[in-house]
Amino acid sequence: MASISQKTIHQYLRHNKKFPHVWCSGCSNGIVLGSIIRAVAELEIPKDDIMMVSGIGCSSRISVYADFNSLHTLHGRPIAFATGIKMYKPRMKVIVVTGDGDATAIGGNHFIHAARRNIDLTVIVINNHIYGMTGGQFSPTTPTNDFASTCPHGNIDPVFDVCQLAIGAGATHVARSTAFHSLEVQNMTKEAIEHPGCSVVEVISACPVIYGRMNKKGNASKMMENMRDNSISLKAVEKLPEEKTKGKIVRGVLKKDTNIPEYTDSYAKLVERLKRGNDE
Amino acid sequence: MSAKKKQENQPDKTNSSVLVKEPSEKPKTVLMQGNEAVALAAMEAGLDFYAGYPITPSTEVAEVLADKLPQRGGTIIQMEDEIASICAVVGASLAGAKAMTATSGPGFSLMQEGIGYAKIAETPCVVVNVQRGGPSTGLPTKPSQGDMMQSRWGSHGDSPAIVLYPDSVKEIYELTIRAFNLSEKYRTCVVLLLDEVIGHMREAVSVPDISKYRVVNRLKPTVPPEWYKHYDEDQKYLSPVASYGEGYRFHVTGLSHDKYGFPTNKASEIATMTRRLKKKITQNIRDIIQIESFMMEDAKVAVFAAGIVARSAKSAINAVRKEGFKVGLLRPLTIWPFPDVAVQRMLKNVETVIVPEMNQGQIIHEIERLTKEKNDSDIKRIQRTDGELITPSEIYKKIKEVL
Numbered sequence: 297m298a299s300i301s302q303k304t305i306h307q308y309l310r311h312n313k314k315f316p317h318v319w320c321s322g323c324s325n326g327i328v329l330g331s332i333i334r335a336v337a338e339l340e341i342p343k344d345d346i347m348m349v350s351g352i353g354c355s356s357r358i359s360v361y362a363d364f365n366s367l368h369t370l371h372g373r374p375i376a377f378a379t380g381i382k383m384y385k386p387r388m389k390v391i392v393v394t395g396d397g398d399a400t401a402i403g404g405n406h407f408i409h410a411a412r413r414n415i416d417l418t419v420i421v422i423n424n425h426i427y428g429m430t431g432g433q434f435s436p437t438t439p440t441n442d443f444a445s446t447c448p449h450g451n452i453d454p455v456f457d458v459c460q461l462a463i464g465a466g467a468t469h470v471a472r473s474t475a476f477h478s479l480e481v482q483n484m485t486k487e488a489i490e491h492p493g494c495s496v497v498e499v500i501s502a503c504p505v506i507y508g509r510m511n512k513k514g515n516a517s518k519m520m521e522n523m524r525d526n527s528i529s530l531k532a533v534e535k536l537p538e539e540k541t542k543g544k545i546v547r548g549v550l551k552k553d554t555n556i557p558e559y560t561d562s563y564a565k566l567v568e569r570l571k572r573g574n575d576e
Numbered sequence: 577m578s579a580k581k582k583q584e585n586q587p588d589k590t591n592s593s594v595l596v597k598e599p600s601e602k603p604k605t606v607l608m609q610g611n612e613a614v615a616l617a618a619m620e621a622g623l624d625f626y627a628g629y630p631i632t633p634s635t636e637v638a639e640v641l642a643d644k645l646p647q648r649g650g651t652i653i654q655m656e657d658e659i660a661s662i663c664a665v666v667g668a669s670l671a672g673a674k675a676m677t678a679t680s681g682p683g684f685s686l687m688q689e690g691i692g693y694a695k696i697a698e699t700p701c702v703v704v705n706v707q708r709g710g711p712s713t714g715l716p717t718k719p720s721q722g723d724m725m726q727s728r729w730g731s732h733g734d735s736p737a738i739v740l741y742p743d744s745v746k747e748i749y750e751l752t753i754r755a756f757n758l759s760e761k762y763r764t765c766v767v768l769l770l771d772e773v774i775g776h777m778r779e780a781v782s783v784p785d786i787s788k789y790r791v792v793n794r795l796k797p798t799v800p801p802e803w804y805k806h807y808d809e810d811q812k813y814l815s816p817v818a819s820y821g822e823g824y825r826f827h828v829t830g831l832s833h834d835k836y837g838f839p840t841n842k843a844s845e846i847a848t849m850t851r852r853l854k855k856k857i858t859q860n861i862r863d864i865i866q867i868e869s870f871m872m873e874d875a876k877v878a879v880f881a882a883g884i885v886a887r888s889a890k891s892a893i894n895a896v897r898k899e900g901f902k903v904g905l906l907r908p909l910t911i912w913p914f915p916d917v918a919v920q921r922m923l924k925n926v927e928t929v930i931v932p933e934m935n936q937g938q939i940i941h942e943i944e945r946l947t948k949e950k951n952d953s954d955i956k957r958i959q960r961t962d963g964e965l966i967t968p969s970e971i972y973k974k975i976k977e978v979l
């Protein structure tokens with residue numbers, strides 16, 4: 297595999313203006329940014345054609361650092377803004393970066409409707425199982441019985457499975473990996489960008505400073521090791537007995553369907569049909 | 577994808593309006609509904625993108641556009657709610673579209689965060705609010721002027737607002753175009769407030785000749801991308817603005833930002849930004865404000881009213897004038913920024929001001945603020961919140977009481 301040099305990455309960063317970044321040391325967000333940039337570089341998509349849209353949260357700060365067209369929106373709403381951009385300029389490659397709270401709590405409605413429409417957005421959900429930016433309140437993906445600042449006695453809420461939610465709602469390309477597997481994230485992002493339809497990539501990530509501390513998950517490197525040890529690829533799952541795979545994070549492309557019409561394409565066809573009709 | 581102007585000047589077979597034709601076959605007068613006028617005028621102003629969520633009494637705007645906008649290559653999408661609608665509108669506008677949404681009370685409430693975003697990000701867009709009775713679901717099919725203050729202060733934080741208020745179908749047409757022009761010029765969200773009655777009313781409109789209206793389009797930057805500032809402070813207001821996907825790769829955020837659009841915590845940069853948001857409106861107030869003064873020259877009693885209520889006021893005033901009394905009307909076409917200077921000047925010599933409004937008293941506070949030299953008893957109110965119009969006879973009676 298052709299490796300992308302550090303120098304290449306620097307060409308994609310707004311290094312002179314926006315660094316140092318806001319993230320804690322040991323946070324996974326930077327790793328995910330690296331994977332996205334390498335994916336774009338490998339696909340050789342011009343920076344001018346990339347539209348990066350994010351919501352509000354630690355993860356959503358990603359959009360300010362990369363030298364793309366970039367839009368840092370409102371909490372929960374990046375997919376709605378991105379839908380407007382994609383509908384008006386379908387030629388742009390629109391990448392949405394969002395947190396678990398941003399995508400599945402406050403923004404849950406936009407998430408499922410983008411999936412239903414199968415609009416060509418690449419939605420990267422960075423799932424750190426917590427509201428990082430606001431200091432560690434539980435999110436729809438905080439595991440039941442875990443701790444957060446708004447569930448100091450243990451979380452009684454059931455969780456959302458981000459990928460199953462996307463699949464159920466109609467997204468046509470759904471994948472999951474972890475920040476430890478940064479190369480896998482890179483390849484999944486590449487595939488997602490190239491997929492003509494709504495694609496969701498869930499990246500399980502580490503927030504060592506808040507979620508990690510509150511739940512005694514160890515330091516940043518320990519949390520990375522956990523991602524390695526507690527995850528399993530989809531291929532391996534198929535071969536192993538159930539007791540060996542129980543409770544593991546399943547990594548891989550969970551759904552891929554290229555037969556469903558893409559939304560902006562359907563709209564273009566409608567316009568075309570009306571044009572022909574009017575000419576007759 | 578810009579809308580084709582020429583096409584629209586031709587009589588349109590699919591137009592639901594009834595064309596009243598002269599022998600020459602040239603369209604002259606059209607029977608047009610208020611909400612339909614919004615849609616048709618928006619297209620004249622160059623509407624490229626509409627996103628919305630259905631709500632009475634605004635839905636006809638979306639229905640007309642759903643028919644016509646795709647036919648001219650424009651884009652329309654029905655979103656999952658009003659929050660998504662305003663966000664999609666702002667996104668499309670940042671990509672270069674002239675963009676609009678239309679809604680009513682509950683939807684307007686949901687849009688407030690997005691409207692604030694459009695303002696801080698200085699993104700042109702138009703939001704039409706066909707008002708209905710409130711609070712909450714309230715009175716979906718009945719008129720109200722309950723959003724006078726929400727249209728000014730509805731979004732959190734402090735920022736100026738431009739809000740226009742037509743009183744007839746013809747004026748809806750004109751002010752819709754003006755709303756787009758002001759939004760492009762001052763790079764902000766402009767709200768068009770309609771009364772339900774006018775939104776649903778059908779009136780004969782002599783089709784305005786679009787060539788009479790100057791359509792304003794935002795300027796494109798000519799500097800190389802490295803020099804580009806998305807919020808260039810040395811331009812008065814018509815600063816050139818890049819769109820996404822055209823080589824400028826700028827950043828936009830709802831956080832307080834510097835002139836490039838990057839987030840900042842520096843007091844001096846924050847102050848520059850908030851001052852800019854305010855000044856672009858306050859320094860151009862004469863360009864933004866429109867107010868009608870009707871029989872005010874010698875008036876001793878003035879009625880201050882907007883929209884449909886001003887029409888009731890006009891018939892009352894005509895009747896009282898016939899009896900020989902000196903009564904006039906002030907009618908704001910721009911309700912925000914409030915026409916302070918004009919109102920102060922024109923109310924100076926009147927003895928009594930009557931403020932009829934279909935709410936529990938919103939605009940009257942502005943009038944009180946501007947007429948401090950008068951006694952409280954010189955400012956009279958007529959307020960209705962029962963879903964019924966304020967009639968000419970109610971205003972007539974009040975005028976006769978104070979004469």
Ligand SMILES: Cc1ncc(C[n+]2csc(CCOP(=O)(O)OP(=O)(O)O)c2C)c(N)n1
Nearest residue numbers: 353354355371395396397398426427428429
């Ligand atoms: C409308 C609104 N509600 C609440 C907030 C406060 N807020 C900011 S970020 C955030 C949670 C972010 O969590 P997540 O999306 O999971 O991202 P993370 O910070 O963990 O990366 C919240 C609740 C806000 N900015 N806007």
Ligand code: SF4
Nearest residue numbers: 319320323354428503
């Ligand atoms: S709080 Fe957590 S998610 Fe946010 S920057 Fe720090 S480590 Fe990352």
